Amino acid sequence: MDTPPPPRADPDAAPAKKRRRDPEASRAAILEAARAAFAERGYAKTTVRDVARRAGVTHGLVLRHFTSKEQLFLAAVPSPRTLMAEVAGDPKTLPVRIARSYVRRMAESGGSDPFVAMLRAVASEEESAKRLFTAMQQDSLEMYREVIPGPELEERVASVGAYLTGVTFSRYIFGHGPLAEMSDEQLVRHLVPNLRGILLA
Amino acid sequence: MDTPPPPRADPDAAPAKKRRRDPEASRAAILEAARAAFAERGYAKTTVRDVARRAGVTHGLVLRHFTSKEQLFLAAVPSPRTLMAEVAGDPKTLPVRIARSYVRRMAESGGSDPFVAMLRAVASEEESAKRLFTAMQQDSLEMYREVIPGPELEERVASVGAYLTGVTFSRYIFGHGPLAEMSDEQLVRHLVPNLRGILLA
DNA sequence: CGTTCTAATGACCAATCGGATACTAAAAAA
């Protein structure tokens, strides 16, 4: 009698959600919250308490799991794996594949893509983000190296990266102007010839 | 005896500098300090006290002159006048002129160009910077409108802007990679064909 | 000279930050 059954598996949350004691679920929730927060507000303006509130925990727990804000960032925005996967294949159709994969990826994440978070962090002069960014560039360069012909490979790849960076900035961060108002399909059609121009002499 | 001569005109400062009472000089010094600070560290990470220290005044004075940090930013980074002046002329040589004027402008400012400050501010989700950015885009669009042939003018101009934004990011903000290591002349040579490809069908 | 005006200062403020730590309580081990 003295101990009326304490609320067992939280009934209102989705089945097998989190809530009760579950460090892995908390960790995952914090990571997802951090990804969204960093992508939306940038590194400097995102506070540990923001992330905690989104994840439904206290900010103490966030720091308990990830020690510091910087390490949280590094854990949340790990490998943008290269913005441009699916590179292998016929060089002729490479620009189309780049454009498609880029647009799809950004659309799927709904604007909370790690790449956006990294751009914001780099822009606010965050050293750790710069290191990640460097690694990312290196990755993508090596993926291209075996596919693209012609001289000045590094420069071309860098230019493609710069172009897509600028497009990302205009469309997903700034959010105004023609590039932001195009549909995904329009954007692909617009990008392809420009990517081709940069990549293939 | 009671009042030994208090330190008169500060002897260590450069001759005919400022120091003494001079509101316009103070204002100018604060503005220049703000430009440099915002360009170097972005909006979010720049503190009013940073600016004040650079300008050699107290942070109280900064706020006395400009009321708030946001208004200081708006006053310090006013009209990037369009990143690409000197547009008028033969469309055939337009890409060359854009590239040259862009590179020269960035080189002259030594990395403290208002455009960089704006990019950093926009990236850190600063509303006022977004408004400025919009105005800037509008300006440049109208400058191009009378010079460039062909359809989809807005989209092309936006793409040029995006491309240069990305280049700026890579070269002047991120500061690593091929685009950052090129000399100014190399960069111009690299940019021209890509700009031509984007602008002229 | 003294009076007036105001540029400039410096102390202060509430809010907020990242982080540390003492504590509570749930679960695992005994």
Add this chain to the structure above:
DNA sequence: TTTTTTAGTATCCGATTGGTCATTAGAACG
């Protein structure tokens, strides 16, 4: 069960932030 462990919370902390305001002091003018 009791003991041990540890996920999670609740506070507290010093530092720093943007901003306010009373005070000080340099110049202009009588």
